[in-house]
Amino acid sequence: MSFAENALAGKTALVTGGATGIGAAIVRKLGKLGARVAITSRKEDNLKAAVQGFAEEDGIEVIYRVGDVRDSDGIAAVISDIGSQLGGLDILVCNAAGNFICPTEDLSSNGWRTVIDIDLNGTFNCCQAALPFLKNAASGGRIISISSTHADSGWPTAAHAGAAKAGIQNLMKSLSAEWGKYGIRANWVSPGPIEGTEGVDRLIIAQGKAREVLNRIPLGTFGQGEDIANAVVFLAGETGAYVSGTELVVDGAARWGS
Ligand code: HXC
16 A cells, blocks of 8 residues: 655654564654654664664664653653654654463463553553644644554453553543644554564464464454554544544454454
8 A cells, every 4th residue: 555655754753662563564654654753662672673674674764762661751751852853743653562461360460560551551651741742743743552452352361451452542532632722633543463563473373373363354364564554654644634532443354253
């Protein structure tokens, strides 16, 4: 799928968790469409390798800062620094997430808290920290959070992540209402299973569930990172100008399959 060349020229973007998986696919797409992009995550090795890959394979310059979205003061400093470096921030993609499989009866309170802290509290921290920049975005700041279709269905053996993703969706609705007066649009993309991501590798393939899951997807394949990136671009660009407080599901109809 192609958008107009330079559809995002002159825009600046931050993708949290942008070094790997879906985040990296989003970075590639935003960068190729002309946005200046920054990434942040906890692991400097991943960030360095990703920035090198974006430059060599995609011809895009991406800057990085190490940061943990759970640390509200720390991530605020990182986002402030990135906003200064890029000369503003038009697009915030809240993609950083943590997850693991664990039956809820065995889940420790710290395990629960850790995932809620990364996914839900981390999203809040980033939105709050980016607000001064998003308010100044010339054609309206955009917040796009990466959620999951499991936010609606519940997520047996990943109840922590399901609850966090549901919380993120509700937060986006509140922000769309509160920050619309600043021209900010807040939406979320809900991916189904996306090939080549840690989520699918660890939570589906490593559990021996690939065939079972594929059989339940009406379109018959896992999604690609680029499918999610296309949805993000739609919401981030002029195409999404009057879209706020809502969901874009990209799952091959997996949630209706049986
Ligand atoms: C049970 C576990 C566990 C596991 C961690 N914990 N892994 N419990 N089963 N497999 C518990 C620990 O025992 C500890 O509780 C608490 O969680 C915190 O664990 P730490 O390892 O200390 O935390 P941390 O180092 O911050 O690691 C964060 C993490 C980790 C989320 C737990 O898995 C991680 O960093 N993952 C990498 C990022 C990631 O998960 N990406 C995939 C996202 S996929 P106690 O009580 O012992 O102190 C996604 C969508 C998937 O979100 C879509 C699929 C379809």
